[in-house]
Amino acid sequence: MSGASTTLGEPAEAAPSPSATSRLGRRLVDVPEIGIVLAVIVAFVIFSSINPLVASVSELQNLGVDLAGFGILAVGESLTIITGGIDLSPGSLTAFFVVVSAWFLTTERVPVLLVFVITTAFGALWGLWHGFLITRLGIAPFVATLVTYIFAAGANEAIAPNPIPINNSTFLALAGSTLFEIPIATLVFVVIAILGWFFLERTYIGRETYAVGGNREAARLAGIPVNRRIVLAYVVSGACAGVVGMIVASHLTSGTADSVSGWELIAIAASVIGGVSLVGGQGRMIGVVAGAALLVILRDGLVAVNVNAYYQSMVVGVVLLAAIVIDRFRVHSLERAGSHFDRRHPLDAVVDKAKQSTAPMG
Amino acid sequence: MSQGTSSITGRPGAPGEDLVLTGVRKAYGPVVVLDVDHLALRRGEVVGLVGENGAGKSTMMGVVAGSVRPDTGTVSIGGRVLGAGGPLHAQHLGVAMVSQEFPLVGQLTAAENLLLGRRPGKNRHLVDKRAADAVARGILAEVGLDISPRRKVDSLSVAQRQMLEIAKALGRKPLVLILDEPTSALAPAESDIVLQLARRHAAGGGIVIFVGHRMHEVQALSDRFIVLRNGRIVSDLRREEATEQRLVRDMVGRDIEAMAEVSSSQANRPVAFEARQLAAEGLGPLDLAVREGEIVGVAGLMGSGRSRLLHVIAGARPSTHGEMRLSNSRYRPRNTCDAVAAGVGLVPEDRKAQALLLDSPIRWNVTLAVLRRISWRRLVLSVRSDKKEADRIVAAARVRCTTPEQAARALSGGNQQRLVFGRWIAVQPRLLLLDEPTRGVDVGAKAEIYSLIDEQRKQGMAIVVVSSELEELLLMCHRIIVMRGGRIAAEFKRSEFSKERIIAAAAIDRVAG
Numbered sequence: 109m110s111g112a113s114t115t116l117g118e119p120a121e122a123a124p125s126p127s128a129t130s131r132l133g134r135r136l137v138d139v140p141e142i143g144i145v146l147a148v149i150v151a152f153v154i155f156s157s158i159n160p161l162v163a164s165v166s167e168l169q170n171l172g173v174d175l176a177g178f179g180i181l182a183v184g185e186s187l188t189i190i191t192g193g194i195d196l197s198p199g200s201l202t203a204f205f206v207v208v209s210a211w212f213l214t215t216e217r218v219p220v221l222l223v224f225v226i227t228t229a230f231g232a233l234w235g236l237w238h239g240f241l242i243t244r245l246g247i248a249p250f251v252a253t254l255v256t257y258i259f260a261a262g263a264n265e266a267i268a269p270n271p272i273p274i275n276n277s278t279f280l281a282l283a284g285s286t287l288f289e290i291p292i293a294t295l296v297f298v299v300i301a302i303l304g305w306f307f308l309e310r311t312y313i314g315r316e317t318y319a320v321g322g323n324r325e326a327a328r329l330a331g332i333p334v335n336r337r338i339v340l341a342y343v344v345s346g347a348c349a350g351v352v353g354m355i356v357a358s359h360l361t362s363g364t365a366d367s368v369s370g371w372e373l374i375a376i377a378a379s380v381i382g383g384v385s386l387v388g389g390q391g392r393m394i395g396v397v398a399g400a401a402l403l404v405i406l407r408d409g410l411v412a413v414n415v416n417a418y419y420q421s422m423v424v425g426v427v428l429l430a431a432i433v434i435d436r437f438r439v440h441s442l443e444r445a446g447s448h449f450d451r452r453h454p455l456d457a458v459v460d461k462a463k464q465s466t467a468p469m470g
Numbered sequence: 471m472s473q474g475t476s477s478i479t480g481r482p483g484a485p486g487e488d489l490v491l492t493g494v495r496k497a498y499g500p501v502v503v504l505d506v507d508h509l510a511l512r513r514g515e516v517v518g519l520v521g522e523n524g525a526g527k528s529t530m531m532g533v534v535a536g537s538v539r540p541d542t543g544t545v546s547i548g549g550r551v552l553g554a555g556g557p558l559h560a561q562h563l564g565v566a567m568v569s570q571e572f573p574l575v576g577q578l579t580a581a582e583n584l585l586l587g588r589r590p591g592k593n594r595h596l597v598d599k600r601a602a603d604a605v606a607r608g609i610l611a612e613v614g615l616d617i618s619p620r621r622k623v624d625s626l627s628v629a630q631r632q633m634l635e636i637a638k639a640l641g642r643k644p645l646v647l648i649l650d651e652p653t654s655a656l657a658p659a660e661s662d663i664v665l666q667l668a669r670r671h672a673a674g675g676g677i678v679i680f681v682g683h684r685m686h687e688v689q690a691l692s693d694r695f696i697v698l699r700n701g702r703i704v705s706d707l708r709r710e711e712a713t714e715q716r717l718v719r720d721m722v723g724r725d726i727e728a729m730a731e732v733s734s735s736q737a738n739r740p741v742a743f744e745a746r747q748l749a750a751e752g753l754g755p756l757d758l759a760v761r762e763g764e765i766v767g768v769a770g771l772m773g774s775g776r777s778r779l780l781h782v783i784a785g786a787r788p789s790t791h792g793e794m795r796l797s798n799s800r801y802r803p804r805n806t807c808d809a810v811a812a813g814v815g816l817v818p819e820d821r822k823a824q825a826l827l828l829d830s831p832i833r834w835n836v837t838l839a840v841l842r843r844i845s846w847r848r849l850v851l852s853v854r855s856d857k858k859e860a861d862r863i864v865a866a867a868r869v870r871c872t873t874p875e876q877a878a879r880a881l882s883g884g885n886q887q888r889l890v891f892g893r894w895i896a897v898q899p900r901l902l903l904l905d906e907p908t909r910g911v912d913v914g915a916k917a918e919i920y921s922l923i924d925e926q927r928k929q930g931m932a933i934v935v936v937s938s939e940l941e942e943l944l945l946m947c948h949r950i951i952v953m954r955g956g957r958i959a960a961e962f963k964r965s966e967f968s969k970e971r972i973i974a975a976a977a978i979d980r981v982a983g
Contacts, residue, residue, distance in 0.1 A: 312841035312851045319838055322827035329786060329818055329825065330839040330893065331810025390829060 184348030192388025193249030205353020210363020235346025239339030322389025518692030536560030564645030785809030867892030884915025
């Protein structure tokens with residue numbers, strides 16, 4: 109602690125060389141996303157061995173379109189959670205944009221490319237509104253987005269009491285066509301996920317977003333524009349809902365008011381399963397993508413192996429629970445691993461233990 | 471120090487030596503936290519155990535109390551070897567420990583707490599309240615604690631709880647009484663009682679191990695001093711050898727030198743920061759100028775506006791009046807981003823709550839305020855430039871870590887503080903504001919933080935330090951301003967420094983307007 113100034117790196121020589129298994133253990137601790145990726149693979153192998161059709165091209169394409177929906181929402185959702193907030197609106201907003209994009213396209217006859225742009229922009233604008241409520245008026249994210257959750261659900265019914273048919277081929281290509289056998293929607297998801305990864309891990313704004321969620325006051329005092337980072341997360345989340353709305357509309361070939369429900373919870377679950385901490389400041393895009401993939405595979409896979417729909421939600425619940433429990437274990441082992449290098453930490457634990465032991469309960 | 475003779479054989483110790491540690495070693499991973507060849511304590515001794523945070527005091531106490539199992543070695547208590555039974559066995563052998571925080575059960579009464587695990591009276595299954603009260607009253611009287619045994623612990627003051635805790639330990643009639651900073655929550659009168667109790671326990675043939683942070687208390691009480699450093703016993707001193715200077719030197723491993731010469735006046739350096747008639751809610755109006763390479767200390771009581779002043783300058787709180795200038799250009803921060811961009815940094819008071827991303831890597835923490843600058847085209851943050859910058863800062867701020875990828879949470883207090891300091895070394899602001907820069911760090915780490923501050927000062931940084939430790943300000947500042955009620959009550963040049971006058975200026979109300 110005192111005296112000789114050993115700086116960076118030196119204590120490493122004292123570290124025991126880890127065995128192969130403990131190295132794998134450490135890696136799992138450092139990169140928890142690996143576990144979820146493995147779970148995705150295992151789940152897929154199990155389902156396709158029960159029902160080989162799961163691995164067929166058409167089923168995989170279906171899977172890809174579903175993944176695009178959940179996955180894109182999860183990307184936006186995870187950003188808001190990383191800032192320490194939450195977005196309850198994506199499900200309702202998606203349903204809203206299913207109707208709105210169809211309405212633009214069919215009822216208002218807006219050119220299709222423009223529909224892509226204005227629907228996304230509309231979503232971003234709605235996210236901006238959330239950001240305004242949260243940062244300027246100091247409304248809790250939960251409440252600010254809950255308002256939208258309720259409002260948008262009613263609004264889409266109001267706009268389209270009856271489904272609005274869509275017959276624009278470019279628009280329908282979004283979910284209906286493929287490029288190299290991959291659905292366009294899935295490609296859109298891949299691009300968005302890569303952008304999300306790049307944003308979080310390769311831009312300074314992304315790092316600052318983590319900092320805002322990790323310790324808001326520390327971020328503020330370090331000169332980070334906290335409010336702008338928060339607003340951006342909700343803007344992205346809103347825009348993602350716009351994109352997903354169009355994908356769903358394209359998939360359904362109509363603007364149907366009650367097209368999706370509960371997707372915000374799936375997006376939140378995907379984030380949490382993927383290792384995004386609800387406290388904020390933690391989580392990576394690869395985990396979010398894997399979390400979304402796991403949920404989609406479970407959902408579609410359980411259908412494919414003829415499991416009753418009731419059980420699907422239960423399975424998802426169990427997976428969520430498992431993810432949370434594993435995360436707790438991971439955090440504990442991380443704290444223990446950290447304590448190797450810490451002079452105070454193990455002692456604190458020792459003292460705590462000693463304190464408890466002075467008062468044995470019978 | 472009687473070393474060697476009985477250490478290898480595992481013999482429980484010579485007669486009269488009733489607590490013997492032999493070859494005790496404990497490591498957590500690669501870090502050896504305790505390594506004691508031989509230590510024998512005799513009945514009737516009060517032993518002061520001193521050392522910095524992390525020196526191994528807690529581990530040593532834990533080993534004696536049975537809650538920490540050493541990797542090697544034996545502990546024998548009253549001639550019997552402490553076995554694998556752990557804390558219960560240690561208790562059985564006569565070890566009682568009083569710690570700083572209270573493992574008392576709040577919903578239970580004083581008597582119930584005192585007798586936890588014991589059941590006076592005849593019935594084996596039912597609690598005989600009257601018998602319990604009688605026993606408890608006796609124990610309470612012994613420590614001079616005048617409360618009803620039926621009082622709930624929740625309703626007691628912190629000091630009363632601490633006394634109750636001591637009563638509980640003494641109630642077991644232990645051979646070895648371990649007191650871990652027992653007086654930190656107590657007023658002087660109560661501390662005296664504790665010290666007397668400890669003396670009495672030793673006089674009655676017990677052994678007292680006393681850990682205290684108030685050095686004069688340890689000195690007043692102990693017959694013998696064990697100094698731990700890096701898990702080893704570096705000295706074992708008799709009362710007359712143990713001067714304060716000697717103890718501190720042994721704890722730290724060297725004499726703490728006064729900080730590098732600050733006597734050279736900075737009066738002819740250019741002014742780096744100036745505030746005129748600066749006012750904010752609960753602050754000012756006040757004038758303040760800091761020159762390049764100058765350290766200005768801010769003294770004052772809690773609530774005198776010290777921290778508020780720093781926060782206003784750092785743009786973290788709005789100012790309502792007045793103007794500020796930074797290197798002769800107008801400085802009007804609307805928020806902390808403006809302040810950092812203009813070259814003002816703040817090391818806040820509470821590093822965990824206000825400065826650190828505890829669960830993020832050290833790397834993220836040190837580069838937090840320079841992310842934009844080290845990004846390619848002011849946008850793309852490459853892992854390489856981030857790592858390079860982090861390595862540079864970790865070295866410059868002398869943060870001791872295995873790798874910058876470790877979580878900041880795993881560092882000790884002093885290391886965390888250097889980490890936060892490093893964040894601003896990276897920025898190189900013109901004006902650095904330090905709010906309690908050495909709070910909660912140990913003596914050695916303090917000295918290092920002082921030298922880091924001095925290095926930055928020498929490079930021309932203007933520095934304002936708020937501290938509750940007057941010695942610290944006297945040591946490192948060129949000037950000290952004293953705040954009271956949000957205003958500057960007095961100002962002292964280095965040649966006029968006087969502890970008494972500064973304290974008087976901070977504490978005395980309304981002498982000057």
